[in-house]
Each structure stands twice: as C-alpha cells, then as structure tokens.
Amino acid sequence: MGPLAISFAAPAALLGLVALPLLYLLLRVTPPRPREIVFPPIRLLADVVRKDETPAKTPWWLLLLRLSIAAAAILAMSGPAWSPSAATPFSNAPLLIAIDDGWPAAPTFEKRLEAARAMAAGAARAGAAIALLTMSEADADPTPDDGARIDERLRAVAPKPFIADRGAAAARVRDFVAAHRNARIVWIADGLEQGEAHAFASTLQDAASRGAEVEILADAHVARALVSPANHAGGLSVEILRAARETPPRGAVSAFDAQGRVVAQAPFAFGAEAKTSARFDLPIELRNEIAALRVDGEASAGAVALLDGRSKVRRVAVLSGASADLAQPLLAPQYYLDKALAPFAEVRQPRPGVADPLLALLDEHPNIVTLADVGVAPGATFDALTRFVEDGGVLLRFAGPHLANADDAFTPVRLRRSGRVLGGAMSWETPKKLAPFEPSSPFFGLAVPDEVTVTRQVLAEPEPGLPAKTWAALTDGTPLVTAERRGKGLIVLFHVSA
Missing domain, CATH: 3.40.50.410 (von Willebrand factor, type A domain)
Structure with missing residues (x-):
C-alpha cells in the first residue's frame, strides 16, 4: 500500500502500460503518399475549394487522446481502489x-x-x-x-x-x-x-x-435517543438524550400515525444539558392516533419511540349522585375521583344546567363512565347506557345510599337490600382489612396495604358464580370489588363509596 492508499484488484493488468510506446508507434504509421502524375486538365480544378483534407501524419492532440484512452482502459482493468x-x-x-x-x-x-x-x-x-x-x-x-x-x-x-x-x-x-x-x-x-x-x-x-x-x-457522530414517552391528559411529551455535547443543539421530533403519515412536529433545544424534552399540545383525538415518535435526521432505532394502546389517553365521564346534596365540594365523591383520574385520563363532568347529565356525558363518547352512587332508571338514559356497555364501554360504579336502596340492573351481582349496607344498623364495629388478591383478579401481584380498612359496604347476595366475579374481597370473604362482562363491555362495582 503506497502513501496514496490506492490498491489494485488485478495489478497484472498494469503491465499493459509498458505497451504504450509500441502503441504510440503504431498510431503514427500512415499509408505512403500517392505518386503525383501531371494531368493538364486537372488545372481546371485548382481553384475549387476542397472540403475534406487528409493530413500527412496524425495530429499530436489526436495521438495524445488515443494514448490517454488506452491508458485509462488499462487502469480500469487493474481494478483500482481508494482506501x-x-x-x-x-x-x-x-x-x-x-x-x-x-x-x-x-x-x-x-x-x-x-x-x-x-x-x-x-x-x-x-x-x-x-x-x-x-x-x-x-x-x-x-x-x-x-x-x-x-x-x-x-x-x-x-x-x-x-x-x-x-x-x-x-x-x-x-x-x-x-x-x-x-x-x-x-x-x-x-x-x-x-x-x-x-x-x-x-x-x-x-x-x-x-x-x-x-x-x-470511530467517527464524529453523536448518538441521540428518545426515552420516556408519556401521553398525559394535558399533552404528549418525550425526553431526548444525547451522548455528548458535540451535536446540533436544536432539533425536532416528528409524530407519525399507524400509516406512517406525519401528524405533528415538536421542536427541542438541549442548551448546556445532555437531556431535554419535546411536547405535543394536540387534541386528545389526534394524540391517540400517534403510533411512533422519531428524531428528525437520526436514522436509528434508539431515536424512535413506539406508542401502543397503553399510551392512549382515555376519556372518563364522572357523575355523582351526591354532588347536588353537598354544600362543601371537598366532600363530594367526584372531587376524589377527579384527583385520582386526572393524571391519567381526560375527565369530563356534566355541564351545569343540563337536564340529563348522564345522557349528555354519553354523547361525548367517553371510554369509561364512572357513577358514584347514581341510579339508572328505565328510559332513554337506560337504553343509551346499555348500548355504551354492550359496544365495549366500561361502566365503573361506586356504592352509596342511593344504590343500596335501589333496584338497579347495571350491577355485576345482585345486592342485598338489607343487612350490612352503608349506614345500616348492621355495620360491623371493627374495621375489616383486604384479603390477598386471587390469581384470577386483575389486582393479583399488588401488595395489600395494612393501613387500608373498610368500615361499611354494600353486600353482594350469595349466588352461584360469585367468586368468579370477585376481584377483591375482605378478610371475612365478603366481596369488595365485583365485575361482569356485558356484551363487549364491562361493569365494575366497588362495594364502597368513592
């Protein structure tokens, strides 16, 4: 390998360069000059302008061109490589x-x-x-x-x-x-x-x-990566990392839907830090369509973040039957439900003055409907809620005095109308603790906190199949959370208040 770092795949072909002098001599060979015979009438053509002329010898520039072509062909056959x-x-x-x-x-x-x-x-x-x-x-x-x-x-x-x-x-x-x-x-x-x-x-x-x-x-490229994409109720955010400061301080993250179309772009700037973030402030419908995030100009798997169904923001409708009876908002059930759900979902509550709050919330196409001690009587609202559940919606209910004393069809189990009900005379005196979760429960694997106790609850009526519908129970075996499939949807009941 020489100082120019040029190698040849077929160096033997370079021997052809030795033949260039011979080729030079061959190219200079010209036919002998024709013998001149004086023919008097030819003088008549002396003044005629000749259009084609044949030189007596090959011009130097044409000879040089032919030699250059031959040398280039020889070099090409030798297979040069620049390394x-x-x-x-x-x-x-x-x-x-x-x-x-x-x-x-x-x-x-x-x-x-x-x-x-x-x-x-x-x-x-x-x-x-x-x-x-x-x-x-x-x-x-x-x-x-x-x-x-x-x-x-x-x-x-x-x-x-x-x-x-x-x-x-x-x-x-x-x-x-x-x-x-x-x-x-x-x-x-x-x-x-x-x-x-x-x-x-x-x-x-x-x-x-x-x-x-x-x-x-190694080269001078500095890797960048996306981590921790989070689609919260307020917006979609993602963190961008860089391996070193020798990288462009600014850039953009593009969001793509499942068909690969660009939904939006969000700029970012590192400043003096090795980590920054980009945020997409889009409507919830558009954010739920995003399937992938990618750093522009960074063609690597680390610069791509994939989003699945777990990253979608759910719309949750919350309605409480006790809200109108409470003068202090901090004691209302929807206050605690909103605090618990707001970081993870878009919480919708009924607008003031609506004649049928539940029907109005169903018109907003929520993913989950949460009812805190609200009864549902037969009628248009009952039919709309039935279609919501059977079409794949989730109905989450919390017990209370209204539910305990009502005949409601939207419960996963039959409720006892007398006995240890909320506020009833047969409420037990010593608080009960939660029993360990069964393997069939969605809560299985979670640690049961000792500080959680239950003093009142709505009892489920004993019936065949009750254990299969129980997600959580107290230490005495009474169900605390029950659930049942209805059509494509699900009804979940917490036997305590919100």
Whole structure:
C-alpha cells in the first residue's frame, strides 16, 4: 500500500502500460503518399475549394487522446481502489475486526462497513488471516477466513435495534489473542459506554500489552435517543438524550400515525444539558392516533419511540349522585375521583344546567363512565347506557345510599337490600382489612396495604358464580370489588363509596 492508499484488484493488468510506446508507434504509421502524375486538365480544378483534407501524419492532440484512452482502459482493468482508512502498510499478522452493530452505529453504519471492507481487502492482499466479530453475535468464536468470505459477511451485517453486551466479545478477543501471536485487532466503536464498553477497552489494552496491535476507529457522530414517552391528559411529551455535547443543539421530533403519515412536529433545544424534552399540545383525538415518535435526521432505532394502546389517553365521564346534596365540594365523591383520574385520563363532568347529565356525558363518547352512587332508571338514559356497555364501554360504579336502596340492573351481582349496607344498623364495629388478591383478579401481584380498612359496604347476595366475579374481597370473604362482562363491555362495582 503506497502513501496514496490506492490498491489494485488485478495489478497484472498494469503491465499493459509498458505497451504504450509500441502503441504510440503504431498510431503514427500512415499509408505512403500517392505518386503525383501531371494531368493538364486537372488545372481546371485548382481553384475549387476542397472540403475534406487528409493530413500527412496524425495530429499530436489526436495521438495524445488515443494514448490517454488506452491508458485509462488499462487502469480500469487493474481494478483500482481508494482506501483512505488503510493508509498504513498491512502485514501478514492475523486480523480481527470487531464492529459495534447496535443502534448507536446505525446513522453511519455504511461508512463503518466501508472501512471494515477496506481493511479486510488490504489484509487479504498481504496474505493475512481475517476474522470478523460483531458485538451482537459474540457468542460464537470468530473464525479466520479469506478476504472474499469476510467481504461477503460484511455485506450482510446490519445494525441491530439494541446495544449488545460486549462482555462476551471481550472473551472472544482474549481467545483470539491467545491463539494468534502478534495479532492485529481493530475495533470500530460506536462511542457509547453502554454495553460494557469500558471493560471491552480494558481487554484491548491487555491484548496490546501481550504484543497485539490494537487500533480503535470511530467517527464524529453523536448518538441521540428518545426515552420516556408519556401521553398525559394535558399533552404528549418525550425526553431526548444525547451522548455528548458535540451535536446540533436544536432539533425536532416528528409524530407519525399507524400509516406512517406525519401528524405533528415538536421542536427541542438541549442548551448546556445532555437531556431535554419535546411536547405535543394536540387534541386528545389526534394524540391517540400517534403510533411512533422519531428524531428528525437520526436514522436509528434508539431515536424512535413506539406508542401502543397503553399510551392512549382515555376519556372518563364522572357523575355523582351526591354532588347536588353537598354544600362543601371537598366532600363530594367526584372531587376524589377527579384527583385520582386526572393524571391519567381526560375527565369530563356534566355541564351545569343540563337536564340529563348522564345522557349528555354519553354523547361525548367517553371510554369509561364512572357513577358514584347514581341510579339508572328505565328510559332513554337506560337504553343509551346499555348500548355504551354492550359496544365495549366500561361502566365503573361506586356504592352509596342511593344504590343500596335501589333496584338497579347495571350491577355485576345482585345486592342485598338489607343487612350490612352503608349506614345500616348492621355495620360491623371493627374495621375489616383486604384479603390477598386471587390469581384470577386483575389486582393479583399488588401488595395489600395494612393501613387500608373498610368500615361499611354494600353486600353482594350469595349466588352461584360469585367468586368468579370477585376481584377483591375482605378478610371475612365478603366481596369488595365485583365485575361482569356485558356484551363487549364491562361493569365494575366497588362495594364502597368513592
């Protein structure tokens, strides 16, 4: 490899340049001049302007052009290659190319592969054995191979959507150094510490102390990533991280729907920090259509955040039967429901002066309807609520005096109209604690807090199938939370007040 870092796939073709002098002589050969015979009538043509002239010898510029074309053809057949990353001469020492193929390397991965292929080609011309080690597939030993097979493998390498643990790769490097004396190791790094980069670098340092030649290649690209997307009731936000300050201080995050169309863009600015955030202030309907977020100009999996059904903001309608009877708002059930639901959902309450609050809330197409001690009588509201549940809506109910003394069809179980009801004479004197949740309950796996006690509740009427409908119960076995499927929807009842 010369100082210009130019290599030739077929150097034997350069011997054709030796034949250029012979070609020069052949191009100068011209036919003999014709013999002149004086023919008197030809003088009549002396004054006629000649349109075509044949030179006695080949012009110099045409000769130079033909020689240049021949030299270019010879150089093309020799297969020249420009290898700026391999300017130093190669030896026949075994070469191990270690490549970080995680998502931080994705934006400049083609350049990394070009550098690796150039080094492999130079080592192959020098007669060196070549081995390839990708961090994502470090469980297998890197087997030395010829240059053609290594080039074929490099063409098939693609960045992975994760950061591989370099611990296994470090073990492969130690084995390679132990098996090949005076080996050469080239690490094409992504520049991030994640994935045990420090431990891998220590392994390379140890290999250098044992006689191996170690080289680390990296580019100037600084990785950026998206973390913690959160679609709250007030807006959609996401955090942007950067690996170093040597990156553009400003940028934008684009939001895409499930069809890949851009819904909106949000700008961000790092300032002097390594972390910032972007926020999308959009209507809830548009935010629920967003399926992915992506940093503009950052082609890597780390710069993409996917949103699924768990990221959608639900619209919850809240209605309380006790709100009109309470002069103090802080004692109203909807106050506590709003505090509990507002951080995670868009809470809708009936507008003042509406004739039928529940029917008005159903017209706003909520995902969940929460009724705190509200009875539903037969009529238009009853029919609308029935359609809401059967079409896939969730009806969440809390008990109270009105529900305990009413005949209501929107309960998952039959309620006892007398006995240990809220405010009744048979309320127990000592508070009851919650029993551990059954495996069939959605609450299974949650720790039962000792400080939670229940002093009054609406009892469920014993009936077949009651245990299957019970999500939570007290230590004496009485159901505290029951649920039942209705059509495509669900009815959930808390046997206590809100």
